[in-house]
Amino acid sequence: MTTAVLLLSCPDDQGIVAAVSDFIARHDGNIVHADQHVDPVGVGAGPVFFQRIEFVLDGFGLARDEIAPAFAPIAERFGMEVALRFSDHRIRTALLASKQPHCLADLLVRWSSGELPCDVSVVVANHPDHAALCAGLGVPFVHLPVDERGQAVQEQQVLDTLAEHDTELVVMARYMRVLSPTAIAAYPNRIINIHHSFLPAFIGANPYRQAHDRGVKLIGATAHYATDDLDEGPIIDQATTRVSHRDDVARLTRAGRDLETTVLARAVRAHLEHRVLVYGHKTVVF
Known part of the structure; x- marks a missing residue:
């Protein structure tokens, strides 16, 4: 089972988990692992949100090279730093x-x-x-x-x-x-x-x-x-x-x-x- 992994960090805000999950669901993705953490102190102005979310690529509605551009509006909305990884890349x-x-x-x-x-x-x-x-x-x-x-x-x-x-x-x-x-x-x-x-x-x-x-x-x-x-x-x-x-x-x-x-x-x-x-x-x- 080949999966994609999104590693996300941004200022903590309402609606982040919903937006990320909705993005995967709208493209027929199946989430197999999701974890998150909020650092209440952060390193700057306020709390920082972190998430690792992993979903199956088989049946996903976007090609690998389409995922990051399609996700970009969400990243921009929340001021996210985003890393996209694939489990079959050794x-x-x-x-x-x-x-x-x-x-x-x-x-x-x-x-x-x-x-x-x-x-x-x-x-x-x-x-x-x-x-x-x-x-x-x-x-x-x-x-x-x-x-x-x-x-x-x-x-x-x-x-x-x-x-x-x-x-x-x-x-x-x-x-x-x-x-x-x-x-x-x-x-x-x-x-x-x-x-x-x-x-x-x-x-x-x-x-x-x-x-x-x-x-x-x-x-x-x-x-x-x-x-x-x-x-x-x-x-x-x-x-x-x-x-x-x-x-x-x-x-x-x-x-x-x-x-x-x-x-x-x-x-x-x-x-x-x-x-x-x-x-x-x-x-x-x-």
């Missing part, structure tokens, strides 16, 4: 990795088993460690080390590789390089990063050593969209687990890696299923 996804394998391997296994509805077009890494893993799954692997020419040259090679593979979504699967504003601007709200803490906490190297030294009782992981502000982008998913004084650094690391793989996979799936709306520094995840 987003071309690139995975960036460094040495740690857990997030990359987890995503590749989920993708190869059909759990993630995307096309993994390429894996790009600044270390060669994952070549065999990718070859076994038939995924192109590109090794782009940071050499004497510096990080700027390597990052441009990464961007060129992403463009060559028609990349739509970038996932930093524990990619231990900081992306420049140029790279971020090339994929706005389309670069997902996994951070090894329940943000904000324990920034930098050896986070589980820092956590152990502080005697924490809770560790976590955070998946967010990458922005120019390091590890401050809109959060998509988070999770925590309890730990104790009995947990050494190795145990904390294992527990943290389990969280990282799960949280990153959930965030990527939410994006692929068109369930995320970004506004300001926040997200609504339906």
